Amino acid sequence: MSKRILIVDDSASVRQVAGIALSRAGYEVIEACDGQDALSKLNGKVHLIISDVNMPRMDGISFLKAVKAHPSYKFTPVIMLTTEAGEDKKNEGRAAGARAWIVKPFQPQTMLDAVAKLVLA
C-alpha cells in the first residue's frame, strides 16, 4: 500500500510540481490550498505532511500547531516548504514541531529525498 502525503499550498503550480514528483515516486497525494482546507482533509492515515507557510485563511505555522495538537496526527512528520528563508520563521516552525525546512524554489528530488527519509524514520 502506498504512503499518503498531504500537500498544503495556496500555489497550484507548487502543488502540481510537488504532486507530480510524489506520484511518480509512488506516493498517494492529497492536496489542500490552505491550513483550513488541509484540516478538513485530514482523515485516515497520513504518513507525512508538506506545508507552505504563508497562506490565506490559515497560515502554515498555525496549521502545524493544529496538527501537533491533534491526537491522531501529532507524530506525523511535517516538512515546511516555503519562500521564507528567515531564521525567525524557521525557529518558529522548529518550535511548533516541523521536522524539515525547504526553501522555494526547490528541486523535486531534494523534496523526495527528505520525504523518503522522514517517512521511513
Add this chain to the structure above:
Amino acid sequence: MMLMRRKSTPPDSAAQADESTASDALRQTCLDALPIWAKQIDTARAQTEQAIVELSARFADIVSGLDAALLDSKDSAATGAPDLAATMDDGNRQLARVMEALEAIRDSRQMLAQEIRSLAVYTGELSKMADQVGMIAFQTNMLALNAAIEAAHAGEAGKGFAVVAHEVRQLSNSARETGKLISERVGAINESLSHIVETNEEAARTEGDAVRESGARIQDVLARFRSMNMRISQSAADLRNKSAAIKDDVAESLVQLQFQDRVGQILAHVASTMRDLHERCREPSGSHDGVQFLADMARTYTTEEQRRNHQGETAEPIAAQAVEFF
C-alpha cells in the same frame, strides 16, 4: 516616502496654504488611485497564476506522456530487439542446415557418379571379353575351314568329318555374331553410362551453383535484415535519449515555474500594502506615521527579495537550496 516628506516639512504662512491644497489634492488622488492599482495588481497576479497553472498542467501532461512513451520504448527494446536478433541467429542456423543438406546431396551424387565410372571399367572388360569371343570364333572358323579342306582331300572317308567341320563353322559364325552383338551392347551401355555421368556431373555443377547462389542471397538478405535491425535499434536508442532529454528539460521548466509562487506573494503583498495605505490616507491628517507604516510593511515580507529591495539592495535570483532537518 511622500507622506514622510510631508510630515517632516514644517508648514509656513502662505506657502503653507498652497502646499496644503496641493497635498489634499495629492492625497485625494492617492485615495482614488490606490484601490485601482491594488485591483490591477490582483488582476495581473490572478491572470499570471491561472496561466502558469495551465502551463504547468500542460508541461506535466508532456512529462507524463514522455514517461509513458519511454517506458513503452524500454519495454520494446528489452523484449523486441533480442527477439529479432534471435530470429536472425535462428535464420543463420537454419540456412547452415539447408546448406549442409544440399552439400550431402551433392556428395551422394558424386558417389553415384563414382560408382557409375567404376561400372565403365567392368564394361571395358566385358568389351575385351567380347573381342576375345570374336577372335576365338574366327580361329574356330579357320580351324573348321581347314578341317573341311582336309575332309575333302580324304574323299569318301572324310564325308562325315566334313559334316562336323561344317557344323563347327556354323557354330563359330554364331559365336562371332554373339561376340559382335555383345560388343555392340557393351558399347551402347558405355555410351549410356558416359551420358549418365555427364548429365550427373552437369546436374551436380548446376546444383552446386544454385546452392552457392541461394546461400549467398539468403546471407545477403540476412545481412540486410541485421543492418536494418541495427539501424532501427540505433534510431530507437537515439529517439529514447532525445525523449529523455526533452522530458528532463520540460520537468526542469516545471520547476522553474515555481517563480510564480514568489512573484504572486510579492504582488499580493504590494496590493495588500496599497490597500493598507489607502485606509491610512482616509485617516485624519497628521495621524499618519510613515516610519511605522514602512516598518509594518517590512515586517510582513515573506521573501528575501522583498527585504533586499526594501533596504535598497539588489534582489538576486533565488537558487534551489538544500533541506534543513530539525
